[in-house]
Amino acid sequence: MEIKYKPEELTKLPRSVEFREGKVYIIDQLLLPREFKVIPLSTVEEVARAIKTLQVRGAPAIGATAAYGLALLAENSKAKTKEEFFDEFYKAFEILRNTRPTAVNLFWALNRIKNLVEEHREESLGEIKRLIVEEAHKIADEDVEANLRMGHYAAEILPEGNVLTHCNAGSLATVHLGTVGAALRVMHKEGKLKLLWVDETRPVLQGARLSAWEYHYDGIPLKLISDNMAGFVMQQGMVDAIIVGADRIVANGDFANKIGTYSLAVLAKEHKIPFFTIAPLSTIDMSLKSGKEIPIEERPKEEVLTCGGCKIAPDVDVYNPAFDVTPHKYLTAIITDRGVVYPPFEKNLKKLFE
Numbered sequence: 001m002e003i004k005y006k007p008e009e010l011t012k013l014p015r016s017v018e019f020r021e022g023k024v025y026i027i028d029q030l031l032l033p034r035e036f037k038v039i040p041l042s043t044v045e046e047v048a049r050a051i052k053t054l055q056v057r058g059a060p061a062i063g064a065t066a067a068y069g070l071a072l073l074a075e076n077s078k079a080k081t082k083e084e085f086f087d088e089f090y091k092a093f094e095i096l097r098n099t100r101p102t103a104v105n106l107f108w109a110l111n112r113i114k115n116l117v118e119e120h121r122e123e124s125l126g127e128i129k130r131l132i133v134e135e136a137h138k139i140a141d142e143d144v145e146a147n148l149r150m151g152h153y154a155a156e157i158l159p160e161g162n163v164l165t166h167c168n169a170g171s172l173a174t175v176h177l178g179t180v181g182a183a184l185r186v187m188h189k190e191g192k193l194k195l196l197w198v199d200e201t202r203p204v205l206q207g208a209r210l211s212a213w214e215y216h217y218d219g220i221p222l223k224l225i226s227d228n229m230a231g232f233v234m235q236q237g238m239v240d241a242i243i244v245g246a247d248r249i250v251a252n253g254d255f256a257n258k259i260g261t262y263s264l265a266v267l268a269k270e271h272k273i274p275f276f277t278i279a280p281l282s283t284i285d286m287s288l289k290s291g292k293e294i295p296i297e298e299r300p301k302e303e304v305l306t307c308g309g310c311k312i313a314p315d316v317d318v319y320n321p322a323f324d325v326t327p328h329k330y331l332t333a334i335i336t337d338r339g340v341v342y343p344p345f346e347k348n349l350k351k352l353f354e
Contacts, residue, residue: 001152001339007144007177010151010185011218014038015144015176016061019068019136022075026056026065029172033213042076044069044092051099051106054204058173059247059283060147063105064140066096070113071136074129082125089117101295102256102323103247108282109139143175146280146337151182154243154278154335155190158183161240164197164230167258168210169245169278179245179278181214183335188220196222197239199230201258203303203320227260234271242268243335246279253328253345254291255279259321265330277326278335281352291325298322 018025024041030053031037039055041047047069050056056065073092079085097110116135120128163184170181177185187193196215201207212224225233233239242264249255255277268275288294301318305311334341334349341348 001149001156003148003152005148005152005186005189007148010182010189011171011177013171013176013214013217015140016058016172017056017065017068017140017175019071019133019140022072024065024068024072026050027172028055029057029210030055032172032209041069041072044073044095047072048095048099051096057206058168059103059105059245060143060174060179060280061172062100062103063109063282064136064143064175066099066106067109067113067136067139069096070110071133074132077129079125082121082128085125085128086117086121100297102297103283104285105247105280105282112139140175143280144177147174147177147179147182149337150179150278150280150335151177151186153337153340154183154276155186155192157333157335157340158187158192158243158276159240159274160192160194162195162197162238163187163193164199164233164239164242164264165211166199166207166227166242166244166261166264167201168206168214170211170214172210172214173245179280180243183243183278184215184220185218188218193220196220197230197233198222198224199260199264200224200226201260202227203307205307206258227263230264231267234267234273239271239273241274241276243276243278246277246283247323248288248294249277249279249284249334249349250288250291250294251286251346251349252290253331253334253341253343253349254294254325255328255331255334256291256294256296256323256325259324262324262326265326269330274332275330276333276335277331280337284336284349284352286349286353291327294323294325296321296323296325
């Protein structure tokens with residue numbers, strides 16, 4: 001598979017997360033689309049709060065931001081001995097680890113740096129700190145490279161025409177380009193994407209606030225719809241493919257994604273529309289056998305009772321799962337940075353790790 005384009009040829013957006021001058025800088029996604037603002041995070045606690053409150057979100061972006069949280073500690077720690085630093089490090093690790101339960105990239109990135117630290121315990125304190133910062137940068141850079149590869153793989157197999165997506169798996173959900181975002185941007189560059197249907201994605205409106213904003217920013221033709229319009233749009237023959245991101249893919253191909261994805265998959269099967277998920281290898285959790293084992297985050301009731309700070313419902317009980325699980329039987333293929341995986345998923349996902 002030939003890489004035809006560089007990231008800057010596909011999007012005008014900057015990276016969603018960066019580490020420089022001893023601070024983590026993120027695009028504050030809670031302010032979009034009203035305001036585009038890059039904000040600095042100066043402590044591990046601020047990084048954890050940004051992940052928990054959705055100032056930064058999307059599985060790959062969460063992983064990279066958490067890694068930069070450990071880099072932040074490494075660069076700013078005043079510890080004079082390795083023992084003091086290790087104590088700080090493991091406390092920071094736990095704070096970041098406990099921010100969100102579903103996106104496996106969070107644990108993948110944190111464990112990658114923890115394993116590195118444990119492998120180099122005998123090195124000098126200065127060298128350990130340097131290695132942490134270097135590894136965090138590698139995690140971020142590798143995410144951009146993975147997205148670029150996924151975009152090219154996806155553009156090769158998705159049909160030309162109208163594509164529907166849910167939530168935000170664009171540049172804002174990753175370090176740069178996006179998973180779905182890279183696919184759409186390469187398709188758009190090559191003239192294969194005629195129209196993008198963007199689900200609003202209740203209750204936090206990541207589709208309306210974020211996807212519609214960033215794809216419009218890059219000049220991709222789109223139409224925004226509320227989630228309950230998707231079935232009708234499919235019924236009218238106006239959707240040629242559906243592509244969504246993933247927060248965790250397990251060994252049999254089941255996957256967790258933003259709530260509402262399962263409904264789309266069922267509708268796609270009924271209307272004979274190809275349905276794809278796209279994610280890097282770091283999103284695949286081979287330790288879990290099926291989607292029934294994926295922990296599902298339940299978020300605050302205010303996300304359902306309010307919209308944009310305005311109350312839209314009385315104070316009633318609320319069930320607010322952030323994700324649902326789509327069984328692998330609904331999937332046409334899983335697009336990864338190592339290639340496209342087709343059924344049988346249990347057998348073919350294993351091959352990616354051999």
